[in-house]
Amino acid sequence: MSADQQLLLPLALLALQASLCRGACVEVDSDTEAVVNEGFKLSCISCKKRGEVPAEASVRWTFRARGENESTPLYSYQNLAGDTIDPRFYERLHWNGSKNTRDLQDGSIYILNVTYNDTGTYQCTFNRILLYPNYRSGTNTTKNITIHVVPQLTRGLASILSEVMMYVSIIGLQLWLLVEMIYCYRKISAAGEEALRESAAEYLAIAVESKDNSAGVQVAE
Numbered sequence: 479m480s481a482d483q484q485l486l487l488p489l490a491l492l493a494l495q496a497s498l499c500r501g502a503c504v505e506v507d508s509d510t511e512a513v514v515n516e517g518f519k520l521s522c523i524s525c526k527k528r529g530e531v532p533a534e535a536s537v538r539w540t541f542r543a544r545g546e547n548e549s550t551p552l553y554s555y556q557n558l559a560g561d562t563i564d565p566r567f568y569e570r571l572h573w574n575g576s577k578n579t580r581d582l583q584d585g586s587i588y589i590l591n592v593t594y595n596d597t598g599t600y601q602c603t604f605n606r607i608l609l610y611p612n613y614r615s616g617t618n619t620t621k622n623i624t625i626h627v628v629p630q631l632t633r634g635l636a637s638i639l640s641e642v643m644m645y646v647s648i649i650g651l652q653l654w655l656l657v658e659m660i661y662c663y664r665k666i667s668a669a670g671e672e673a674l675r676e677s678a679a680e681y682l683a684i685a686v687e688s689k690d691n692s693a694g695v696q697v698a699e
Contacts, residue, residue, distance in 0.1 A: 503583045508623045512592045513631055519574055522585040522602035524619040535606040537575065537585035541567075543598040552600070553587055560587075566595065582606075597627045 508521035526533060536556035540549040541564060551563040553571055558580065560573040570591055575584040585602055604619040 508586075510623065510625055511631060512589070512596065512625055512627050514592055514594060514627050514629060516592055518589045518592050518596075518625070520587050520589065520600055520602070520623060520625070522575075522587075522604075522621055522623070523583060524585065524604040524606070524621075525583055526581075526606070526608075528608065532581060532609045533606050534580045534609065535582040535585075535604055537582060538603045538605070539585075539587060540601045540603075541598060542601075543595065546598070549599070549601060555582070555585065592627055594627045597625060599624045 503523060503525040505523045505525055506521060509519070512518035520539075522537070522539075524535075537554065538551070539553040541552040542549040552567060553563060554561050555573055555575065558578070560571075562568055562571045567589070570589055572588045572590070574586040574588040576582045582604070585604060589596060600623045602621045602623070604617075606617045606619070608615045608617070
């Protein structure tokens with residue numbers, strides 16, 4: 479995961495929770511650093527602007543390797559079926575997007591056994607048709623993802639700082655909760671002591687009044 483994405487991770491999680499409540503989706507950028515000989519997900523999400531309108535969509539991927547000038551067809555997904563077009567990726571690409579629907583919003587794919595030759599620019603294109611009652615409207619969305627293949631994941635300064643800030647935030651929250659608990663405890667204790675004092679004063683007042691009444695009765699006799 480890139481440093482920028484780690485910094486935005488808490489906001490992304492909140493947005494994801496909100497979106498699930500509304501039945502919508504959240505567009506999250508793909509990672510850009512893949513590790514050689516491991517799997518890697520190329521994320522491509524295109525949310526509908528009109529969630530209440532049914533639609534059909536297809537996804538087309540192209541790939542331009544490092545040092546090449548032109549992109550070549552890589553993968554396509556349409557009518558619930560995917561097709562790997564580039565021979566360099568045969569048996570190494572899997573659909574990792576929306577399942578069991580033609581109304582695609584997630585067009586992600588997954589690369590198995592990443593090689594250094596997979597370094598380059600990937601382009602994802604959504605072709606979506608909105609199915610209104612009386613007509614159809616077509617839209618296209620294109621996203622570019624530049625992937626760098628490395629021996630192992632590296633951590634930049636921003637990544638380290640984001641992790642430090644996360645722990646600082648957790649500790650700060652715990653201290654704030656502790657202060658709130660102490661404040662509430664003292665407030666409750668003070669209220670309890672005040673109630674005891676009022677009860678004692680009321681008891682003494684009743685006792686004095688009873689004594690005065692008794693004295694008055696004796697004098698009358």
